[in-house]
Amino acid sequence: MAPTGAKSGQGKKGLLERLDAGEVVIGDGGFVFALEKRGYVKAGPWTPEAAVENPEAVRQLHREFLRAGANVMQTFTFYASDDKLENRGQKVNEAACDIAREVANEGDALVAGGVSQTPSYLSCKSQSEVKGIFRKQLDVFIKKNVDFLIAEYFEHVEEAVWAVEVLKESGKPVAATLCIGTEGDLSGVPPGECAVRLAKAGASVVGVNCHFDPMTCVATVKLMKEGLVAANVKAHLMTQPLAYHTPDCGKQGFIDLPEFPFALEPRIVSRWDIHKYARAAYDLGVRYIGGCCGFEPYHTRAIAEELAPERRFLPPGSEKHGSWGSGLDMHTKPWVRARARRDYWENLKPASGRPYCPSMSKPDAWGVTKGHAELMQQKEATTEQQLKELFSKQSFKSH
């Protein structure tokens, strides 16, 4: 077992040291969505080969999150398990670790290696097969000596527990987040019980990430906290929500929304929504507060600005940001200067500019779950014929 953060952590407090001291740890934002918009990730496969192909783009995004106040550089290894990336997985994962470390060293940030749910689990592979996939990823994280590990984006707590069990083998601190809402995981396990299982499996930090909007994630972690308290199990709390409003999501999260992934724009949260989120999370006792898909650096900065009174410092990026709009006091037009104040932005109900669009959608959901033939992993892209069948199913629905 490797000593935690040996060389790399020199001079830096580790994750648990911070959390145990009650410090806020700010997570970074979502890489796949941000890099998709910048042109380096392909929506659909969502794989992170950019770490090898366009390292400067990945590095730049890391730097922006660091500048925004993030204390964690998550290695850009989402969906980088070999069953997704086939044989390139290891090279990509190693490159991602190197970039994360390089940028983390430029500031007060730790490096976190992440694993997430596997197609193999959805295809009903055995526990040992699934664990084998996690272990292969973990080998890279150990070799590259990340500071801690995150098991994230799991729809089923059972698989997340397997991941935690593997990650714990490293001796490094493990955080675990499910992509679930208040209704619980896709097998029907309620959030409170999920939290207890993860903590008992060895996760020092538990919570949720992705799939739901910030306030839904806070509400879900509230249920987790209540479960932990009731079971008298201790764990730190963590939230890494979407930067999209999803009041109309079903149990399966934003992927089922008709707008996913190419028409989510009107749902993007503002920096002021993030202020409310950061405050609500903090007040609940969450201390690892970050973001996921949709989070851009300015969203992360808003967490750091909201919690600046507690933390007693602003992030570097705030050098270019007047808190609560105060930078507008130099604007040419007087009515724009009149927006240079907190209560203006706090109370504004922003218009969509889309009068022909609704404010909520009905999620797709074809009643298909783990183990169903339609969810089995395919090696090939869907064929024309298969797609046609899918399209005709779709057309029975009206959005």
Next chain:
Amino acid sequence: MAPTGAKSGQGKKGLLERLDAGEVVIGDGGFVFALEKRGYVKAGPWTPEAAVENPEAVRQLHREFLRAGANVMQTFTFYASDDKLENRGQKVNEAACDIAREVANEGDALVAGGVSQTPSYLSCKSQSEVKGIFRKQLDVFIKKNVDFLIAEYFEHVEEAVWAVEVLKESGKPVAATLCIGTEGDLSGVPPGECAVRLAKAGASVVGVNCHFDPMTCVATVKLMKEGLVAANVKAHLMTQPLAYHTPDCGKQGFIDLPEFPFALEPRIVSRWDIHKYARAAYDLGVRYIGGCCGFEPYHTRAIAEELAPERRFLPPGSEKHGSWGSGLDMHTKPWVRARARRDYWENLKPASGRPYCPSMSKPDAWGVTKGHAELMQQKEATTEQQLKELFSKQSFKSH
């Protein structure tokens, strides 16, 4: 007079060569808004000192637009006139030119130097004073040998004509765009007449940029085209709209919307909106098709993808983008695979996820125009007392 694009343009066709041949020239997107979100530009002053302070961030954004298919690298010199930046103006402008050239050389792009409306004009300074400011900026562009020049973001055609007259002194091609809508400039000159005046002053390309959404800009340029035809004056057409939906804008554009600049998220256009825009602009005869505030690289790529049949190539960035959502054919969930088709995205009316918000806003507008005391340039930030007065004026309005 410097020869057009002498050293730099080696092996590349110039702007007019392309337009005269009927080729599409794709402009880049908005730097101030994109870099504000990334943490390098301060909203309010909106000045481009990042060219000096964080050149890697500026360079990366240029690269992303290039990768997305842009044929123009506009120097990041917005609001970089000395009356805004004081004495740092020249250094910033030179750095911005160098970065733009460096990236332009990596692909098929030209460098454009830009000037925009001056606080001096709004403060009623004389023609010669205002022209002096443009000339100072032009000196840098000549020294750095940009490929062509753009006079952009003018609310008053009178000032834009002065800018064109100065820029023409360089002998380089000049494009000129006003930030106006179908109602015309802020002095009431209709778009058709504006276009004629700009063309007669020497602009080879005329059109609009910023302030309004894509389809409004196309509608405005349609009026410009009709004015040119009626006056029998020739000019190429150009559109560089916002990437925000603004159906509720008044004459003064999106700055007056209550959401400007920190709550525009729900108005952000999708890539599919850009497909429609690019097609409409092309069909109108516009050949310089770009974007302004809110445009991210994926928006620019959507222009290139929509016009790929005409241009017969895709941009490098499309390597990471399945056209019309086709990349989703690999998605795990069948109902997401069913979204891998054009008519799905083309007809989707995306929900805002904000049921407590309206779809349109009433723009602010305090009846203040050029020459009014409240619009005079201030050296100092507005004082607390001044701001209080502004806030109380605001509170009479309800959004």
Next chain:
Amino acid sequence: MAPTGAKSGQGKKGLLERLDAGEVVIGDGGFVFALEKRGYVKAGPWTPEAAVENPEAVRQLHREFLRAGANVMQTFTFYASDDKLENRGQKVNEAACDIAREVANEGDALVAGGVSQTPSYLSCKSQSEVKGIFRKQLDVFIKKNVDFLIAEYFEHVEEAVWAVEVLKESGKPVAATLCIGTEGDLSGVPPGECAVRLAKAGASVVGVNCHFDPMTCVATVKLMKEGLVAANVKAHLMTQPLAYHTPDCGKQGFIDLPEFPFALEPRIVSRWDIHKYARAAYDLGVRYIGGCCGFEPYHTRAIAEELAPERRFLPPGSEKHGSWGSGLDMHTKPWVRARARRDYWENLKPASGRPYCPSMSKPDAWGVTKGHAELMQQKEATTEQQLKELFSKQSFKSH
């Protein structure tokens, strides 16, 4: 020629006497829509045979409008021309006159006989044929000695002028309203010119009714007023708008909205919208202020309540209505009592309760106008085969 209001008007001021004295004349509301909801009119044909079949229902609605403050009882003869009703026309029209007179005699109201546009005109019949139809209706109005006449609901000013010319033969005062918006009539005649033509043809009162929402109608009559002033022609002004919000209507009005006529509910205006309308109309100089489709008695009462300060009395119906919500001061719940005030209701932006619906629609419009085969009058209901063809045309549109 019959003497104006001979027997009936005894003791009452006539229409022009009132308007010339600057008094407000409040019109009643829309009968076909109100009676459709009550079960006595069939949407589609919209014919008024209830005057004969269910006179008590028609009488009750008249009474409610009278109680609400209306000074005019329009005979329920909409679409009662013989080319619509065939041979029952005369009997229906006579019964409608009797009911209107009976209720008018119960209060301070005049009886108005109305004619509206004819299918014959749309089918390109000659002027003398069309005038013959109006004359047949006029015969009934003369026999029943109505107090004045209204030519209303004309899409083409040409036909309205013909109607005015016929109605003038009676010697009774004539009011004329087109169902047009700010763009003018369906032949492209602008509102100002329409008003001048109608006044020159002999209409003492001109304006608009139906097809557009209250504020659009006020805006249209503003253009009419400007036209009259410019031509130095005198006429009183009149508005009888829809009680539906129609910001998304095209030139042809609400019939083209996809919601017409069975899903207009979310567009129904509140009493507070009517307060604003009544004030705006009054301030413009309109003195005949009424309503059309969608107006229920409480809408009419709101006109009377808004203008009570000028008129110095409230209508009988206000006995059951606290002005500006003041009746809520007795409500059980304190937060409902807190709504008993003007600024609460004046500023409320009422929610639709329909998050899956948009706020605006694209009007249907198949580019068909007067004279087109598809608009020719049919004696028979559309056949199954014809309907199928229509449905398939429709399905190319998405709402």
Next chain:
Amino acid sequence: MAPTGAKSGQGKKGLLERLDAGEVVIGDGGFVFALEKRGYVKAGPWTPEAAVENPEAVRQLHREFLRAGANVMQTFTFYASDDKLENRGQKVNEAACDIAREVANEGDALVAGGVSQTPSYLSCKSQSEVKGIFRKQLDVFIKKNVDFLIAEYFEHVEEAVWAVEVLKESGKPVAATLCIGTEGDLSGVPPGECAVRLAKAGASVVGVNCHFDPMTCVATVKLMKEGLVAANVKAHLMTQPLAYHTPDCGKQGFIDLPEFPFALEPRIVSRWDIHKYARAAYDLGVRYIGGCCGFEPYHTRAIAEELAPERRFLPPGSEKHGSWGSGLDMHTKPWVRARARRDYWENLKPASGRPYCPSMSKPDAWGVTKGHAELMQQKEATTEQQLKELFSKQSFKSH
């Protein structure tokens, strides 16, 4: 004890006879809201003195519901307990019974006498005092020999049980509906348990009325049914929902919505919403299907039309209504004729025409419940000073 429906019921099946036979019994709609719009009821007190003051208006509305297919004429006695109406209560109640009977005799309808929650209960009066109030109303219903009794509009099941116990003394069938949603009554009793308590107290029919929209009411009665099944208690089911969309209601229902009662227009349900409601209620096993506030005769008719296949007849009012819009096949414009079909109306998402308004509201709720001083019954209207205090509390909220 009077024999049930002695003289009056001659030739008619009683309520239970119908329900036991599996027949659908269609309830009427809401009188206070409909008559408020017609000018005969004052919002705030909501008392039914119109039965004495304007009997023809009450009679007409009864007739419209009868014509629309209603099988029940509820006496217009809402809030007619003496603690509300003081000494006029008995006279009003008797008049209301006579009118209901008169119209019921014109068709296949029964007369139902109704009692509802009392201010006395909210003011914490004793069980015997509250029961005394119900008994006083019951005396009138017995004297006038109504066919059955309804205890409706109760927020607390405890008070409803008291009402049922009193009404049962008459020997007539008793139906009981609470104005609750899926969260249960205001004391926290869940719907299933409420239903069991009401049935055990002697109600033959149980369900919900008012306060929530149709589909919420169906969902609530589903919970009631499950409770009854689980407890092995038998009762018929009944729904009389609002005709307003209320997805944003809290536990206390639509009264807390900021739009109550004067700006609910955009929430009014269409006839097509009622088709869906009637079908869903029927499919759940509900056989007493009616409406409450907001229901107009055309809504009631829509219940009868949706269930015409099961009942094998249409109501008289359908003589003036083409089912599913078929009456439009005679419309002049072809694109309106193209709306003469079921799938058009079934799938239409109607626009609000209000782009400046949201689609949902935050309900008011000041945390005040039964027994709180602010809810005690006041004899006097709230004073100016009291209102001012309320207004200032309100202004802390933004809608």
